[in-house]
Amino acid sequence: MAEDSLGDPVATSVGGLQGLAPTSGRCNFPEYDFPELSTRVFHVGAFGELWRGRLRGAEDLSLRESPSPGVADSDRENAAVAHDLGCSLQAAAELRTVCGIDKLRCLEEGEDPEIIPENTDLVTLGVRKRFLEHREETITIDRACRQETLAYEMESHAMGKKPENPADMIEEGELILSVNILYPVIFHKHKEHKPYQTMLVLGSQKLTELRDSICCVSDLQIGGEFSNAPDQAPEHISKDLYKSAFFYFEGTFYNDKRYPECRDLSRTIIEWSESHDRGYGKFQTARMEDFTFNDLNIKLGFPYLYCHQGDCEHVVIITDIRLIHHDDCLDRTLYPLLTKKHWLWTRKCFVCKIYTARWVTNNDSFAPEDPCFFCDVCFRMLHYDSEGNKLGEFLAYPYVDPGTFN
DSSP states (O other), X not given: OOOOTTOOOEEEEETTEEEEEOOTTSBSSOOEEETTTEEOOEEHHHHHHHHHHHSSSGGGTOOSOOOOOXXXXXXXXXXXXXXXXXXXXXXXXXHHHHSSGGGOOOOOTTOOTTOOOTTOOOHHHHHHHHHHHHHHHHOSSOOOOHHHHHHHHHXXXXXXXXXXXXXXXXXXXXXXXXXXEEOOTTOGGGOSSOEEEEEEEETTSBHHHHHHHOOOGGGGOOOSOOSSOGGGOOSOOHHHHOOOEEEEETTEEEEOOSSTTOOOTTHHHHHHXXXXXXXXXXXXXXXXXXXXXXGOEEOTTOEEEEEETTTEEEEEEEEEEEEOOTXXXXXXXXXXXXXXXXXXXXXXXXXXXXXBOOEEEESOTTOSSSSEEEOHHHHHHXXXXXXXXBOSOOEEEEOOOGGGGO
């Protein structure tokens, strides 16, 4: 988390909120510092202004559907194709005619898209044909992959959706950032570079809106041991009791201070870095609720940090930034918009092997494993009599399965 050598961010006022404006040493566009890894630091809001200023006219920012092209529009498009390809206007017109969208052909009735004709010379169709033949020889159960189905549904369910209330319509020229949330560091099974959530956020949204939309199993935990009174497990979850959290972006900790009980989780890190000259420079702190993504200085592709529940740490990587398009979801109320979510196998009950585990026991005289996982029905049948009295010795804790978010 070393400071970037290009300079420190400077506090300014952006839209009534304190923002971080770029200094003279920082660029306003994502220039790659390391090819295919991360860019240099740039200011999100300044980049949006620069991008909008470079566009040719208002129609480039318009979120309305493109009208049917007229003769003049067709001539302009022919000229643009000829300029891009370095060909004549006649060749450009022919290319647009032969390769136009209206030339795409749908399957006729009765045609099977899985059947590839024998006389094709296309390499891609040949590869597809060999894949289908191999699949037919080796597959035992022909069923759709649930993960692929889930990914398709999440990517397409809000595509082009417009709000019912016109006031919720996203403004033209709004920035969209793609944010990847990786598995927490303490999740040993997925401690590699594996995002389990990918969301689209608007540049004008506050950091707290992203913080509230992140789903983590740590927020659903219930503390305490309940073997003597399983029916008295509290209804409050960790997220209701421990509301502190922070984001770390480019030398600044953005702490969630919306509630009186919120603590500054970054204070320990800052005191540790300042106790000796560790080479990290001077960190800054800010209130998460006072900043939007347009106020940030970031690097695309660079790992940042989201910390909550004291020590549950997620790497956060912003992989893309672009202007909104009329094919995007245009309903502001649906953002941050979840577009991808990793699917997890759920942990089944050790007894019935059917239902998802709801309890975990330690030092259990009735269990062959330690710890051992049970669904609610099997847990009560095995550990309590008909009157609800505890049988044997064991410790019982409520268990929240990571597959809950499936």
